[in-house]
Amino acid sequence: MNIYVGNLPYTFGDAELRQSFEEFGAVSSASVVKDKFTGRSRGFGFVEMADGDAANRAIDAMNGRPLAGRPLVVNEARPRDERPRFNRDRY
Numbered sequence: 665m666n667i668y669v670g671n672l673p674y675t676f677g678d679a680e681l682r683q684s685f686e687e688f689g690a691v692s693s694a695s696v697v698k699d700k701f702t703g704r705s706r707g708f709g710f711v712e713m714a715d716g717d718a719a720n721r722a723i724d725a726m727n728g729r730p731l732a733g734r735p736l737v738v739n740e741a742r743p744r745d746e747r748p749r750f751n752r753d754r755y
Contacts (some may be wrong), residue, residue: 673732684731722738
């Protein structure tokens with residue numbers, strides 16, 4: 665199950681995100697989304713857990729939990745909406 669984690673402290677990296685969720689079960693991957701120009705965290709990330717029960721426990725326990733003074737927003741990740749690409753030839 666893929667889990668969205670929002671309102672992360674900007675100092676958090678992939679390792680800290682993984683460590684925060686490992687208490688609930690095995691984490692397949694954890695990644696903090698970074699700005700492509702500055703390389704700075706955008707304040708959200710994704711955690712993938714193979715065990716659905718462990719993922720649901722993690723969502724229930726971590727949603728609203730303060731982390732470095734910020735309440736986390738944690739829920740099951742939704743698929744990305746398909747957006748039309750910008751066509752420069754039209755303008």
